[in-house]
Amino acid sequence: xxxxxxxxxxxxxxxxxxxxxxxxxxxxxxxxxxxxxxxxxxxxxxxxxxxxxxxxxxxxxxxxxxxxxxxxxxxxxxxxxxxxxxxxxxxxxxxxxxxxxxxxxxxxxxxxxxxxxxxxxxxxxxxxxxxxxxxxxxxxxxxxxxxxxxxxxxxxxxxxxxxxxxxxxxxxxxxxxxxxxxxxxxxxxxxxxxxxxxxxxxxxxxxxxxxxxxxxxxxxxxxxxxxxxxxxxxxxxx
Numbered sequence: 001x002x003x004x005x006x007x008x009x010x011x012x013x014x015x016x017x018x019x020x021x022x023x024x025x026x027x028x029x030x031x032x033x034x035x036x037x038x039x040x041x042x043x044x045x046x047x048x049x050x051x052x053x054x055x056x057x058x059x060x061x062x063x064x065x066x067x068x069x070x071x072x073x074x075x076x077x078x079x080x081x082x083x084x085x086x087x088x089x090x091x092x093x094x095x096x097x098x099x100x101x102x103x104x105x106x107x108x109x110x111x112x113x114x115x116x117x118x119x120x121x122x123x124x125x126x127x128x129x130x131x132x133x134x135x136x137x138x139x140x141x142x143x144x145x146x147x148x149x150x151x152x153x154x155x156x157x158x159x160x161x162x163x164x165x166x167x168x169x170x171x172x173x174x175x176x177x178x179x180x181x182x183x184x185x186x187x188x189x190x191x192x193x194x195x196x197x198x199x200x201x202x203x204x205x206x207x208x209x210x211x212x213x214x215x216x217x218x219x220x221x222x223x224x225x226x227x228x229x230x231x232x233x234x235x236x237x238x
Contacts, residue, residue: 016077020134023068024127030062031127035120038113052100052107055116063096063119084222087215092119095161099205103168111163118157125149147227154223158216165209173202 034055041054066089072078073085095115099106106112129146132138138146175198 017134020072020077021131024130024134027062027065027127028124028131030058030065031120031123034058034062034116035124038116038120048108048110048113051112056100059116060096060101062123063092067093084219088219091161091212091215094208095164099165099168103171105171106164106168109164109167111160111165111167114156114160115164116160118153118160122149122153122157143230147223147230150220150223150227154220158212162209162212165205169202169205172205173198 037058038051038055041051046054069078069080070082070086070089073080073082100112125142125145129138129142132142
């Protein structure tokens with residue numbers, strides 16, 4: 001009779017730590033590259049017209065990779081609520097995949113600059129904090145940055161997201177935008193449904209923007225609570 005194999009909890013915990021350090025470290029590299037590339041682009045007199053071409057692949061890959069954090073929460077390898085993580089990730093992923101990838105107007109909106117700057121700085125700090133927290137105690141400065149910079153960066157990012165969506169509305173309502181190239185062919189919505197679909201998506205985006213009204217105070221309030229909790233615990237340890 002074959003002996004049953006059991007997974008050592010200690011080994012699983014170590015593997016989880018290695019994975020999380022690798023995942024968070026990769027995100028740090030991706031968002032650091034994004035920030036530096038964007039800054040260098042504008043320092044070299046780049047314009048909004050071509051910014052999307054410069055950053056699109058990097059932005060799509062690393063922003064969509066954040067969807068793994070929902071899985072991390074579901075599996076319990078990080079102590080974060082699933083609903084909160086899903087809410088935070090969904091707004092950004094939707095902006096990239098549901099707005100920037102389908103609207104030319106959104107890609108040249110000033111909002112994209114605000115998003116890239118706010119997201120990049122936030123994620124460099126956040127993932128650095130996660131790495132430090134996984135392998136030990138985060139440095140005091142990093143902890144302060146993690147729970148203080150959101151006062152500026154979170155409203156800045158939300159403003160950028162709303163600007164991108166707003167600038168896409170007329171573009172989406174006016175044209176047959178949902179045509180996706182696949183190899184040498186095209187997957188298209190039948191022409192008689194293009195106008196209906198575009199208008200429905202137009203109104204969906206308006207409703208999506210309205211969701212920011214209740215969601216922003218909730219998420220910002222959560223960060224305020226976390227700041228109070230973490231920093232008070234840190235101060236009491238000294």
